[in-house]
Amino acid sequence: MMALIEFERLLKQAMGLSAATIGEVTLERALQERQQACGLPDLQAYWDRLQSSTAELQELIEALVVPETWFFRHGEAFSALVEVARKGTLRTVPGTPLRLLSLPCATGEEPYSMAMALLDAGFSAGQFHIDAVDISQRALGKARAACYGKHSFRSRDLGFRERYFEATGHGYRLIEPVRRLVQFRQGNLFSPLSFPQAASYELIFCRNLLIYFDRPTQEQAIAVLGQLLAPHGLLFVGHAETSLLTSQGFVPAQLSRAFAFHKAERTEQPPWPAPARTTRAAPAKPLLPPPPRQAAASRPASPPPSRPVPSPGLPRQAETELDAASRLADQGQFAAAARLCLAHLDTHGPSARVFHLLGLVNDASGDAAEAASFYRKALYLDPEHGEALIHLALLLEKQGHMDSAQRLHARARRLKSRTGG
Ligand SMILES: C[S@@+](CC[C@H](N)C(=O)[O-])C[C@H]1O[C@@H](n2cnc3c(N)ncnc32)[C@H](O)[C@@H]1O
Incomplete structure (x- = not known):
C-alpha cells in the first residue's frame, strides 16, 4: 500500500x-x-x-490549489500601492514603467485590481507593466477570460465594476483595455525557470500563498521573492504572513494596514533624486475616459496616516483591544469589531486570537468562506486553539462537509481530554 x-x-x-x-x-x-x-x-x-x-x-x-480571491481583497494594499507609485521613489531606472508582479494571481482579480487602482489614480497604460503568475493553468484560463461572478465582487465598494466591467448574462466581463494591461503566465514560485530575471519588480504582491507552506519552505519562498524584488521595491503579503518577513531581513514599510515590506539592506536614499511629493503621474494619453466624479468616493479609500509601529512588548494593551473587539462582536456590532481586529493585526501582528475573532465576526456576518479562512489561520498559528477547532467544525457541518467537520470535532475532543479543558 x-x-x-x-x-x-x-x-x-x-x-x-x-x-x-x-x-x-x-x-x-x-x-x-x-x-x-x-x-x-x-x-x-x-x-x-x-x-x-x-x-x-x-x-x-x-x-x-485554492484559487480563492476577489477584487480589491484587503483594499488597503491597493491604496498603498497607489500611494507609493505616486511618490516615484521605487523605480530602479527613472522614467521607465513601474514593474509589478502578482504571484500568485489565481483567477486574476488581484492583478486586475492593481491595474484599475493605477488607472483610477491617473496613471496611463504606458507607465506600468503588470506580470501575473500562478501555478494553476485552470485559474489562468479564467483570468484570461476575465468573466466574473458575484464571489469576485466581495468588497464593500463596487464603483470599479461600473467603470471597468460589462454585464454579461452570467456575470461581468472586464473591458478589453484593462484586460490587456496584465500579462499572465504559468509559473512556479520555486522554479528558477519561471523567473529568469533577478531584481526586476518594484512592487510584488505575494498574498495568501505562504500560509500553505511549512516554515523552511516559507523561508525559501521569501528568499526567492527577495531576489525578484528591486532594491527599493516593496513586497506585499497577506496579513497572516507578516511575521515571517521581519525574521527574514525585511522591514515593514510605514503603510497603514497594507502589510508591505522592503529589504532591510537597501540604501537609505534611492540612487536618483525623488520627485517632489506633489508630482502626480499625468496620463500621456488616457486609456479610458476619466472616472465619473462621484466614482472617487467609491475608490478604495486612502489609508489613514500610518501610525508608529509600537514595540512588540505590549501584551496587556493588545489584550484589551481584543477584549473590546469581542464585546463589540457580542453586541452585534460586527463591522466595528472587524475594524478593531484589523487595526490590532496591523499594530501587533498575527495571533490565533485575532484570527479566531475575525472568523467569528465574518461567520456572524454571513461570510462563510472568509470565516473559514480566518479559523484556519488561527489553527495554523495555534493548532490547539479549541474554540477555532469547534467553530470551524460547526461551519463545515453547516456547509455539508461532514467528514472534515467530524475530524475537527474529534481533534477538539482529544484536546479537551488532554488538557482537561
Ligand atoms: C489563495 S490564492 C491567492 C490569490 C491572491 N494572491 C489573493 O491573495 O487573493 C493561492 C494561489 O496560489 C497558487 N499557487 C500555489 N502554489 C504555488 C506555487 N508554488 N507557485 C505559484 N503559484 C502557486 C494557487 O494556484 C492559487 O491560485
Missing part, C-alpha cells in the same frame, strides 16, 4: 505545499479522484503514473 507521506513529499517538492495546511482528508480525496479519473486500480499505480507524467502531476496540483 502506497504511503500518503510519499505523495506529501512529492507535492512539497513540486509546489511547496505542506499537506498539513490543507488536511489529510483533502489530500486523500484528491488522490482518489485523480486515481479514478486515470482509471487506475490503486494508489500504487497512481504513484507510478505520477513518476512518469508531468501532465498528471499538473492535474493533481490543479485538484489541490
Whole structure:
C-alpha cells in the first residue's frame, strides 16, 4: 500500500505545499479522484503514473490549489500601492514603467485590481507593466477570460465594476483595455525557470500563498521573492504572513494596514533624486475616459496616516483591544469589531486570537468562506486553539462537509481530554 507521506513529499517538492495546511482528508480525496479519473486500480499505480507524467502531476496540483480571491481583497494594499507609485521613489531606472508582479494571481482579480487602482489614480497604460503568475493553468484560463461572478465582487465598494466591467448574462466581463494591461503566465514560485530575471519588480504582491507552506519552505519562498524584488521595491503579503518577513531581513514599510515590506539592506536614499511629493503621474494619453466624479468616493479609500509601529512588548494593551473587539462582536456590532481586529493585526501582528475573532465576526456576518479562512489561520498559528477547532467544525457541518467537520470535532475532543479543558 502506497504511503500518503510519499505523495506529501512529492507535492512539497513540486509546489511547496505542506499537506498539513490543507488536511489529510483533502489530500486523500484528491488522490482518489485523480486515481479514478486515470482509471487506475490503486494508489500504487497512481504513484507510478505520477513518476512518469508531468501532465498528471499538473492535474493533481490543479485538484489541490485554492484559487480563492476577489477584487480589491484587503483594499488597503491597493491604496498603498497607489500611494507609493505616486511618490516615484521605487523605480530602479527613472522614467521607465513601474514593474509589478502578482504571484500568485489565481483567477486574476488581484492583478486586475492593481491595474484599475493605477488607472483610477491617473496613471496611463504606458507607465506600468503588470506580470501575473500562478501555478494553476485552470485559474489562468479564467483570468484570461476575465468573466466574473458575484464571489469576485466581495468588497464593500463596487464603483470599479461600473467603470471597468460589462454585464454579461452570467456575470461581468472586464473591458478589453484593462484586460490587456496584465500579462499572465504559468509559473512556479520555486522554479528558477519561471523567473529568469533577478531584481526586476518594484512592487510584488505575494498574498495568501505562504500560509500553505511549512516554515523552511516559507523561508525559501521569501528568499526567492527577495531576489525578484528591486532594491527599493516593496513586497506585499497577506496579513497572516507578516511575521515571517521581519525574521527574514525585511522591514515593514510605514503603510497603514497594507502589510508591505522592503529589504532591510537597501540604501537609505534611492540612487536618483525623488520627485517632489506633489508630482502626480499625468496620463500621456488616457486609456479610458476619466472616472465619473462621484466614482472617487467609491475608490478604495486612502489609508489613514500610518501610525508608529509600537514595540512588540505590549501584551496587556493588545489584550484589551481584543477584549473590546469581542464585546463589540457580542453586541452585534460586527463591522466595528472587524475594524478593531484589523487595526490590532496591523499594530501587533498575527495571533490565533485575532484570527479566531475575525472568523467569528465574518461567520456572524454571513461570510462563510472568509470565516473559514480566518479559523484556519488561527489553527495554523495555534493548532490547539479549541474554540477555532469547534467553530470551524460547526461551519463545515453547516456547509455539508461532514467528514472534515467530524475530524475537527474529534481533534477538539482529544484536546479537551488532554488538557482537561
Ligand atoms: C489563495 S490564492 C491567492 C490569490 C491572491 N494572491 C489573493 O491573495 O487573493 C493561492 C494561489 O496560489 C497558487 N499557487 C500555489 N502554489 C504555488 C506555487 N508554488 N507557485 C505559484 N503559484 C502557486 C494557487 O494556484 C492559487 O491560485
